[in-house]
Amino acid sequence: MSDIPPLPFLPFALPEIGEDEINEVVDTLRSGWITTGPKAKRFEQAFAEFLGEPQLECVAVNSATAGLHLALEALGIGPGDEVITTTHTFTATAEVVRYLGADVVLVDIDPNTLNIDPKLVEAAITPRTRAIIPVHYAGLAVDMLEILDIARRHGLRVVEDAAHALPTTLERELIGTMGSDATVFSFYANKTMTTGEGGMLVTRNPELAKRARVMRLHGMNRDAFDRFTAKVPSWYYEIVAPGFKYNMTDIAAAMGIHQLKRLPGFQLRREQIAQTYNQAFADLPLILPPQALAGDVHSWHLYVLRLSDRLEIERDQFIERMYALGIGCSVHYIPLHLHPYWRERYDLRREQFPHSQKAFERMFSIPLYTSMTDAEVQRVVDAVRSIALAA
Ligand SMILES: *Cc1c(COP(=O)(O)O)cnc(C)c1O
Numbered sequence: 001m002s003d004i005p006p007l008p009f010l011p012f013a014l015p016e017i018g019e020d021e022i023n024e025v026v027d028t029l030r031s032g033w034i035t036t037g038p039k040a041k042r043f044e045q046a047f048a049e050f051l052g053e054p055q056l057e058c059v060a061v062n063s064a065t066a067g068l069h070l071a072l073e074a075l076g077i078g079p080g081d082e083v084i085t086t087t088h089t090f091t092a093t094a095e096v097v098r099y100l101g102a103d104v105v106l107v108d109i110d111p112n113t114l115n116i117d118p119k120l121v122e123a124a125i126t127p128r129t130r131a132i133i134p135v136h137y138a139g140l141a142v143d144m145l146e147i148l149d150i151a152r153r154h155g156l157r158v159v160e161d162a163a164h165a166l167p168t169t170l171e172r173e174l175i176g177t178m179g180s181d182a183t184v185f186s187f188y189a190n191k192t193m194t195t196g197e198g199g200m201l202v203t204r205n206p207e208l209a210k211r212a213r214v215m216r217l218h219g220m221n222r223d224a225f226d227r228f229t230a231k232v233p234s235w236y237y238e239i240v241a242p243g244f245k246y247n248m249t250d251i252a253a254a255m256g257i258h259q260l261k262r263l264p265g266f267q268l269r270r271e272q273i274a275q276t277y278n279q280a281f282a283d284l285p286l287i288l289p290p291q292a293l294a295g296d297v298h299s300w301h302l303y304v305l306r307l308s309d310r311l312e313i314e315r316d317q318f319i320e321r322m323y324a325l326g327i328g329c330s331v332h333y334i335p336l337h338l339h340p341y342w343r344e345r346y347d348l349r350r351e352q353f354p355h356s357q358k359a360f361e362r363m364f365s366i367p368l369y370t371s372m373t374d375a376e377v378q379r380v381v382d383a384v385r386s387i388a389l390a391a
Helices: 019-031 038-050 064-074 092-099 118-123 144-154 206-215 224-229 250-281 315-324 340-345 354-362 374-390
Strands: 057-061 082-086 103-107 129-133 157-161 182-186 199-203 303-307 363-366
Touching (some): 057 064, 064 206, 082 092, 092 129, 129 144, 199 206
Parallel strands (some): 082 129, 129 157, 157 182
Antiparallel strands (some): 303 363
């Protein structure tokens, strides 16, 4: 019997919150203005500057799901319309289409990038198709040039689900500036930066931004802070549509302002951990995550490994052994075509999505986050190596 205590459990993901975020939140709490106000505005401006275009319209919301819903609503998506997206995503990407009474058309992924396959997007277009929602899976950019070309040729709208893609580049351009109708980022607790819950809708279309700003707050033509800070403070507003309650609070924005400043440093640490993993696993019977093109940035929101066909061990067993060694893992994602709602609604069969199905059955995500110590990274390396070599 050893008297060395077992190592503490290493969770799959943790946020990294610093003193600056804490102090800014406290400042907000003491300021008397805790809902959407000056800090949400500052965060929107800082976000546009981060993307390198101070005139870019950034609309802060309380989740990426809300941002996706607002973008599609502003584009006029509704009953009778079809929107094409990947089956290999989180349900939020697709559920927003159903909020608007439109239909979701799911397509398979490219087995190398795990991103939506543009050829399948084009093949799925019908006279009812109105929009495409590409998802930059794990933080690797979708081939947006191809998607935007398809959209142009068929007169379709494009809303990017960039929940994983901050900061991600394609041909050295940041996702968010590629020229789609709108791009939506997530600041959920486990994303590459966080506000607890939150999201940002980014667009170059001022009409779209204006509609989203109205619809994020009940369909009101002036928000409370506008009225409060007007030359003559006014109680008056008008309701111009049945809107939603999707505004970001200043408490959340206070965190966002400082998380955004730290984002380049966060990305470097994620890159470093990803490269450590790539080197440590290169000789194992595992399929490593696809890399960004030379010169481009992968956000490394997720580090997804796949068991090669040479390994007999099942994916579930691999994850159980990781847990037994005190390391949390996850699976991204259970494809939408396997969930009862989507399967039954659209009569989907797994044979329609062979690449997503195969990837799902063999994939697992290992911990990769900025607050991991080098020793924790090494623990993950040792665990994966010992399980893969014994399998
Ligand atoms: C996290 C996530 C969302 C939703 O983000 P929220 O901010 O939690 O609404 C949407 N799409 C994908 C791919 C995600 O991973």
